[in-house]
Each structure stands twice: as structure tokens, then as C-alpha cells.
């Protein structure tokens with residue numbers, strides 16, 4: 279049974295039959311596609327409801343293929359009503375490891391004072407954090423995907439890529455030495471801007487969370503772990519992240535110094 283059929287009974291009560299019938303005309307529901315079935319297999323009822331509400335509110339026109347499917351989240355390619363491409367990141371509410379590894383990031387944040395006990399709410403907090411961090415970083419001119427909407431465990435942001443094909447991650451491409459130098463200099467600049475202007479530290483920095491676009495333009499992604507500079511561990515996170523990146527560049531054949539890189543991120547120049 280596809281999403282269309284199963285969803286009928288489930289959402290009918292909540293949104294009302296009339297509204298549901300109206301929305302049924304939407305291409306999303308008319309098309310009984312494999313994707314609908316896979317959405318239904320992967321996500322629980324509440325997540326499907328949230329997604330449905332977003333589609334219904336026209337925040338999103340349709341959800342297309344899977345861009346990435348990790349243990350704790352899935353990223354889909356989505357389309358907006360003006361033809362824009364979105365990345366739709368949906369956190370899974372079924373991952374048991376989720377809370378344990380993440381508690382350290384959420385303490386002492388004036389934006390999110392309460393740490394929810396209920397697991398589902400904790401996952402929502404994660405999505406809210408990523409949205410808030412993206413907004414602050416984007417607003418400060420840090421190259422991150424522009425965030426558009428967030429609800430429950432679903433985050434809708436700018437799609438980095440074109441026609442459903444995402445940009446490569448830093449670790450996926452082979453670069454010439456001068457290209458690597460260019461990328462390194464940009465990263466130092468971008469991290470510095472994030473630290474000094476947005477007042478944030480990424481928190482999960484590595485070659486797996488950096489994308490490289492046209493003209494070697496660098497983007498940071500995956501900001502749920504980002505913390506404010508006032509967070510008690512922010513400097514430790516920064517040092518750790520810069521260390522990971524420096525060893526990536528070293529392995530790729532560039533000589534970089536951890537201490538002076540850190541210094542430039544903190545003080546600029």
C-alpha cells in the first residue's frame with residue numbers, strides 16, 4: 279500500500295476530509311510513486327504529517343529523490359513553487375544513539391534553555407538548532423545553505439547543486455596544489471567570519487561537511503552541532519575542528535600549521 283492509501287486514513291481525521299480531498303489534487307499525492315512508499319517506510323506518522331503540512335502550506339511543492347541517507351538523517355531533493363531547488367533534511371526519530379552524543383552541544387545555550395526529555399522533542403531541538411545556526415551564519419555572510427523553513431524534525435534549505443545533483447564534498451574531489459591552497463585560504467576566511475561575525479563555532483568540522491562549488495567556492499554544511507562562542511567548549515571544538523582540517527590538507531599534500539591557522543581564524547588576517 280502506497281503512501282497515498284495509507285495516508286488517507288491517517289491524516290483524514292487531522293486535516294479534515296474536505297481539505298484532504300482538495301490537496302489530493304496535488305501532484306505529490308496523485309503520483310503514487312516509489313518515493314512516497316519509501317517515505318512511508320522510513321518515517322513515522324508524525325514526520326509524514328509534518329511533511330504533509332509543509333506541502334499543504336506551499337512551503338514546498340514536492341519532494342523528489344534521496345540525496346543522502348545517513349544513520350540519523352536523510353536529505354532529499356525538493357522543489358519549491360517558483361522552481362527553486364531545496365534540500366529537505368529530515369532527522370530520524372528512531373535513532374537510539376542520538377541523545378547521548380549530542381548533550382554536550384546543547385548545554386548553556388541562551389536560545390534553547392530547556393533540554394527536552396522526550397526523545398522526539400530532543401530530535402526536534404536538533405532541527406531547530408540547525409535552522410537557528412544556519413540563519414545566524416547566513417545572516418553574517420558565512421557561505422552556508424540559506425535556510426527557509428523548519429518544523430518538527432524537518433528543515434528546508436537551499437539546495438547546493440543543480441538539477442538535483444549536489445555539489446561534491448571536499449573529500450570527494452582530487453584537487454591540484456594551487457586549488458587546495460585556494461580552498462584552504464577560503465576555509466580560514468569562512469571559519470573566521472563564522473567565529474568573529476556570527477559568533478559561532480561549527481562543532482563538527484571536517485572535509486565531510488564542506489562542499490566545493492563553482493570556481494572552488496567553499497560552503498559549510500551540517501550546522502546542528504554549531505555552538506555559540508559563549509559555550510564552555512567552543513574553543514575546544516574550534517581547535518579540534520581546525521586540527522581535523524589541517525590534517526586533511528597535510529594528507530592532500532599541502533603544508534599547513536595548526537597553530538597559525540587557529541590564530542588566523544580567531545584574530546583574522
Ligand SMILES: Nc1ncnc2c1ncn2[C@@H]1O[C@H](COP(=O)(O)OP(=O)(O)OP(=O)(O)O)[C@@H](O)[C@H]1O
Nearest residue numbers: 346347348349351353365423436437438444499500
Ligand atoms: N543544502 C544541501 N544541498 C545539497 N546537498 C546537501 C545539503 N545539505 C546536505 N546535503 C547532502 O546530504 C549529506 C548529509 O547532510 P549533513 O552532513 O547535513 O547531515 P549528517 O547528519 O551529517 O548526515 P550524514 O550522517 O549522512 O553525514 C551531505 O553530505 C550532502 O551530501
Ligand SMILES: [Mg+2]
Nearest residue numbers: 486487499500
Ligand atoms: Mg554531515
